[in-house]
Amino acid sequence: MSAGKQKTKAEILDIVIPLFARSGYAGVSMRQIARAVGIKAASLYHHFPDKQTLYVQALAQAFSRRTALLHDALALSADPEEQFRRLVHSLCRLVHDDTDFSRLIQREIMDGDEKRLQLLADNVFGSFFQEMTILCRALAPDRDPHLLAISILGLIIYHFQITPIRSFLPGFQESHNDPEAVANHVISLLKNG
Amino acid sequence: MSAGKQKTKAEILDIVIPLFARSGYAGVSMRQIARAVGIKAASLYHHFPDKQTLYVQALAQAFSRRTALLHDALALSADPEEQFRRLVHSLCRLVHDDTDFSRLIQREIMDGDEKRLQLLADNVFGSFFQEMTILCRALAPDRDPHLLAISILGLIIYHFQITPIRSFLPGFQESHNDPEAVANHVISLLKNG
DNA sequence: GTCTATAAAGGGATAGAC
DNA sequence: GTCTATCCCTTTATAGAC
Numbered sequence: 001m002s003a004g005k006q007k008t009k010a011e012i013l014d015i016v017i018p019l020f021a022r023s024g025y026a027g028v029s030m031r032q033i034a035r036a037v038g039i040k041a042a043s044l045y046h047h048f049p050d051k052q053t054l055y056v057q058a059l060a061q062a063f064s065r066r067t068a069l070l071h072d073a074l075a076l077s078a079d080p081e082e083q084f085r086r087l088v089h090s091l092c093r094l095v096h097d098d099t100d101f102s103r104l105i106q107r108e109i110m111d112g113d114e115k116r117l118q119l120l121a122d123n124v125f126g127s128f129f130q131e132m133t134i135l136c137r138a139l140a141p142d143r144d145p146h147l148l149a150i151s152i153l154g155l156i157i158y159h160f161q162i163t164p165i166r167s168f169l170p171g172f173q174e175s176h177n178d179p180e181a182v183a184n185h186v187i188s189l190l191k192n193g
Numbered sequence: 194m195s196a197g198k199q200k201t202k203a204e205i206l207d208i209v210i211p212l213f214a215r216s217g218y219a220g221v222s223m224r225q226i227a228r229a230v231g232i233k234a235a236s237l238y239h240h241f242p243d244k245q246t247l248y249v250q251a252l253a254q255a256f257s258r259r260t261a262l263l264h265d266a267l268a269l270s271a272d273p274e275e276q277f278r279r280l281v282h283s284l285c286r287l288v289h290d291d292t293d294f295s296r297l298i299q300r301e302i303m304d305g306d307e308k309r310l311q312l313l314a315d316n317v318f319g320s321f322f323q324e325m326t327i328l329c330r331a332l333a334p335d336r337d338p339h340l341l342a343i344s345i346l347g348l349i350i351y352h353f354q355i356t357p358i359r360s361f362l363p364g365f366q367e368s369h370n371d372p373e374a375v376a377n378h379v380i381s382l383l384k385n386g
Numbered sequence: 387g388t389c390t391a392t393a394a395a396g397g398g399a400t401a402g403a404c
Numbered sequence: 405g406t407c408t409a410t411c412c413c414t415t416t417a418t419a420g421a422c
Binding site for chain 4: 042045
């Protein structure tokens with residue numbers, strides 16, 4: 001109620017999200033979390049019964065905050081090609097700007113058990129991916145829409161996944177990390193082969 | 194010299210590689226490693242001064258074992274298009290069959306510091322990626338070869354990165370996890386747009 | 387809601403016998 | 405080259421005062 005500095009669950013989770021995104025579940029201790037939040041470790045157990053629950057709730061909050069953005073990226077348009085163009089640009093900007101989100105998803109896909117993967121599929125990808133396959137069907141009726149949708153995502157996401165190592169690879173230029181440049185490359189590549 | 198059951202460094206590293214690949218550096222303890230190897234934790238320190246060194250040497254061994262395969266995938270051919278076709282098929286098979294390798298690289302790109310990334314770039318990607326950009330220049334002289342090479346890699350690798358969650362996504366079929374099917378899809382996509 | 391204190395377990399690492 | 409035993413620190417988690 002008051003404007004004091006005591007932490008709410010949501011505030012704590014917002015602080016925790018970047019920690020787990022950067023170091024993974026096993027790489028972050030309750031003490032580190034407590035220090036980042038500004039309370040003692042024992043106090044965390046007032047808000048969450050254990051570390052696992054804290055982690056899963058952080059995931060849930062991180063994902064729910066961003067799912068809306070994914071849907072905005074699919075803004076409808078009369079022309080499928082125009083919709084596709086906008087989608088690629090939006091996704092590039094999203095993935096480039098929000099590294100925490102991207103890394104959380106990457107880690108979940110790697111480390112999540114069946115239950116958590118199901119959650120991720122339902123909450124984050126679910127309807128977004130479904131709409132993407134619909135768009136794919138409109139763009140290329142002869143192709144498998146599932147494969148094409150994954151291809152588009154991979155084409156975009158991988159360019160930013162490898163950002164940390166990109167500067168060590170031959171032919172690197174600063175512009176290769178620019179979301180607009182990558183978007184234009186991806187669009188032209190998918191259109192003209 | 195003898196054929197006893199005492200472990201050599203290389204044998205230990207081969208056992209350790211899948212552990213780090215599956216759970217990451219922080220997710221594996223020296224005791225777990227020892228149990229998998231079949232000795233006590235203290236004995237590990239006869240072979241390696243500390244956990245970090247053990248990890249880095251496991252990486253080095255995993256990468257050196259596989260780098261040759263990457264170069265084989267680039268088997269020269271008179272026709273760049275034919276070379277490209279073979280490269281995609283080889284990479285799909287490699288990434289599909291050797292999940293440990295793929296995951297180690299993924300984790301290193303996420304978590305590696307500058308020094309380790311430099312090592313990864315030099316030892317694994319270095320000349321392979323260079324040759325890929327040369328092939329890209331031959332295939333599409335008008336495109337940025339660095340961007341195109343990354344695109345090809347991303348297109349392939351992402352399809353297998355998301356394997357764990359794929360079955361939860363709309364439109365999934367068993368064939369989507371088949372390396373040949375993915376290879377053909379990628380080739381056709383890059384050729385015809 | 388946060389604190390101090392502490393339990394119980396597991397972590398990395400070393401010493402010294404065999 | 406492997407073992408037992410052990411040190412010391414960190415980890416997760418709980419109890420109870422404020």
